[in-house]
Amino acid sequence: MELWTVGNKTIMLLFVVTATYFTAAARDVWLVFLFLAYLALNLILHIVKQARTKKAILLAIILFLIGCAVYHPYFALLLPLSFNEFASFYPRSNGFLLLAILAPLMVLRDTMMILYVFAAALSFFNYGMVRHYMGRVGKQEDELENMRGNLQKMAKSLNENQDFARASEYMVKLEERNRLTQEIHDGIGHAMTGALIQMEAAKRLLNSDPATAETLLQNAIGISKEAIEEIRVTLKNNKPPVEQLGLSRLKTAVEAFSGRTGLMTSVVHEGNMEVITPLQWKIIYENVTEALTNCAKYSGATAVHVEIRVLNRLIKAVVADNGKGAAKIVKGLGLIGMEERTASVGGTVVADGTNGFNITTLIPYAGR
Numbered sequence: 441m442e443l444w445t446v447g448n449k450t451i452m453l454l455f456v457v458t459a460t461y462f463t464a465a466a467r468d469v470w471l472v473f474l475f476l477a478y479l480a481l482n483l484i485l486h487i488v489k490q491a492r493t494k495k496a497i498l499l500a501i502i503l504f505l506i507g508c509a510v511y512h513p514y515f516a517l518l519l520p521l522s523f524n525e526f527a528s529f530y531p532r533s534n535g536f537l538l539l540a541i542l543a544p545l546m547v548l549r550d551t552m553m554i555l556y557v558f559a560a561a562l563s564f565f566n567y568g569m570v571r572h573y574m575g576r577v578g579k580q581e582d583e584l585e586n587m588r589g590n591l592q593k594m595a596k597s598l599n600e601n602q603d604f605a606r607a608s609e610y611m612v613k614l615e616e617r618n619r620l621t622q623e624i625h626d627g628i629g630h631a632m633t634g635a636l637i638q639m640e641a642a643k644r645l646l647n648s649d650p651a652t653a654e655t656l657l658q659n660a661i662g663i664s665k666e667a668i669e670e671i672r673v674t675l676k677n678n679k680p681p682v683e684q685l686g687l688s689r690l691k692t693a694v695e696a697f698s699g700r701t702g703l704m705t706s707v708v709h710e711g712n713m714e715v716i717t718p719l720q721w722k723i724i725y726e727n728v729t730e731a732l733t734n735c736a737k738y739s740g741a742t743a744v745h746v747e748i749r750v751l752n753r754l755i756k757a758v759v760a761d762n763g764k765g766a767a768k769i770v771k772g773l774g775l776i777g778m779e780e781r782t783a784s785v786g787g788t789v790v791a792d793g794t795n796g797f798n799i800t801t802l803i804p805y806a807g808r
Contacts, residue, residue, distance in 0.1 A: 456514045474508050474515070491529065498526045509544070513552045516544050520556075520563035527567070623674060631667035635660040686721030687713060687748070690728060694746055697732045703761075704743040711750025720803050723785060724748065724757045727778045731759035731799040734774050739763025739797050750805075755787075757801040766793030775799075 508515035638660035645653040698705040741763030787803035
């Protein structure tokens with residue numbers, strides 16, 4: 441608002457200086473002094489920061505201009521700007537402002553009255569426009585502050601959710617470790633303790649009663665076999681299936697890619713994932729991540745779709761984006777590496793750039 445006011449004052453001051461030059465007596469030194477004093481007061485006004493001091497200086501400028509108008513009437517043309525500037529500290533006092541601006545008309549006559557009405561109307565219009573736009577700026581600043589506050593709340597909530605997720609994951613791990621410990625203690629631990637007691641007893645009876653010692657050793661061997669079998673079953677039950685590990689790892693990689701690049705991603709799968717071997721999962725994972733990297737670098741896409749399908753005799757992995765594609769596909773190190781990996785298990789890679797960019801990995805498997 442200050443910049444707008446300074447501009448208006450400068451324009452009006454140039455007009456007054458020009459008008460007084462052609463109407464005042466030649467070499468009127470006092471006019472020069474009064475103009476310089478007015479400029480000095482306005483410089484002080486825009487240097488100080490406290491509202492009270494600004495009001496006092498504005499009152500001084502208004503009184504100074506009234507006194508100058510007695511010496512030369514053209515100084516009255518500068519009054520409306522100072523009145524409006526003073527009224528900016530009291531936005532609800534428009535009625536008093538209008539009375540203050542119109543008051544000099546009672547003493548002005550003829551041409552000066554017309555010029556003053558024009559200057560007052562222009563000043564009042566500028567003041568109204570400035571207030572309107574400053575109000576809009578204020579509202580936008582309030583909205584921005586509210587948005588900033590909401591963003592901080594959301595960030596805090598997100599951090600709390602992440603902390604809760606980490607704590608929940610840690611608790612799940614602790615509970616799983618506790619369950620495994622208890623299962624080993626109750627089952628395998630008791631079995632091995634029983635076998636050890638049997639072997640200790642057999643050791644004592646080995647010389648005095650070989651037949652009983654043999655029976656006890658046989659029992660210990662049987663208990664040990666059962667314990668080993670129980671260990672195997674426990675490990676098998678707690679080890680996640682290969683297809684879950686492969687698919688979970690792939691989804692995690694795609695989600696991490698989306699977080700880094702901001703691209704929308706989706707992962708779908710169809711068919712019997714159990715037929716995919718760990719080696720095939722490794723090839724699929726490396727091909728998909730390589731295709732995602734190329735997409736981020738060259739495609740200009742906004743979304744990427746990944747799908748894994750198990751067909752009758754083929755495993756099909758597709759990475760498709762909605763980018764600019766390529767009329768002619770030039771094989772770089774990334775695409776060549778995908779082809780070599782896939783060829784090692786008898787598969788092939790197909791690249792298509794006609795509608796976005798699609799990379800399809802086809803791997804054969806022995807059907808059931």
